[in-house]
Amino acid sequence: MAAPLALVVGSYNHDYAWRVERAPQAGQTLRGDAFRTAPGGKGFNQAVACARQGVPTAFIAAIGADAAGDGARRLAADEGIDAHWQTCTDAATGSACIVVEAHGQNRIIVALGANERLDPAFLREREALFAAAGVLLVQLENGVEATCAALDLAQAHGVLRVLNPAPVHDALDGTLLARCDLVTPNESEFALMLARTGGARIDADTLAGRDDAELHRLARGLGVPSVIVTLGAHGCFVSHEDARRHADARPYYRVAAEHADVVDTTGAGDAFSGALVAALLRGRGRPLRDAVVHANRCAALSTEHRGAAEAMPRAADVERRFGSGSSA
Secondary structure, eight states: OOOOEEEEEOOOEEEEEEEESSOOOTTOOOOOSEEEEEEEOHHHHHHHHHHTTTOOEEEEEEEESSHHHHHHHHHHHHTTOEEEEEEESSSOOEEEEEEEETTSOEEEEEEOGGGGGOOHHHHHTTHHHHHHEEEEEEOSSSOHHHHHHHHHHHHHTTOEEEEOOOSOOTTOOHHHHTTOSEEOOBHHHHHHHHHHTTOOOOOGGGGGGSOHHHHHHHHHTTOOSEEEEEOGGGOEEEEESOGGGGTOSSSEEEEOOOOOOOSOOTTHHHHHHHHHHHHHHHTTTSOHHHHHHHHHHHHHHHTTSSSSGGGOOOHHHHHHHHOTTSOO
16 A cells, blocks of 8 residues: 655745845835745645655645746656646736845745635545545645635545644634644744634743643643644644644643754744654654654754755755654
């Protein structure tokens, strides 16, 4: 029997990135230190991160009938990704403006374009991919109807459903979260999710310093079986409704961040989510903690290179840095 696929349903954006000493203030014009254009989009970044860990990866997305869309086809093929593209004639391929400051932090503006046209019917026509998948990974750069359709197809075939809730959408609510088995928000996304679902209103900047039991209580309020909150330099926090489901010894715990010589944090969250899915497939039956450690390491390595998709590390990169026992 063929190994189960990692199936990513998500976005492709072409990135336009400027590097500056600091981001401009309102009404201010600054000289940029450098400009570059590169592939991106949360879905595509995560598919690349997953494929580079040596896991068979399929990707479903929408692009425009334009040069950026043609480039997306070539890039996916070069990465060995089994890509299924819905071509839209009424919308351009998605694009992103990225401003990266000297210390590595970024600010991003996205024009989603064709990504918001991804049709649930296009997904249903590819149900065989869902039947062959071991894990589904989705984000929120597509229309919510398409995201929900993907989650429902995965449920019908008993596929583990992972949501990276970025960027937090106005339509994100308890109904959407109820379709998920695991979510991977960062601090700000976690705070927004709590507010959207009627939970506590909290300051995202205070999350890393909060008591583990309190974080677990907050995470349980989302109604998702497992929650992994990425906390940047503070690592991440894991909360389970039932730790036995993922072979973990404890219902909640932290995993420390790995050291990195940061130059660009643009794709770190995508590296984490994509590598997590790959590690879940490669380490089936092993504790989720092992997959989280591997994902943390991939995220750290991604910040040492500029760009998004192209900064995703390969399994060999992780092994060289952390040793042969580091990969799930």
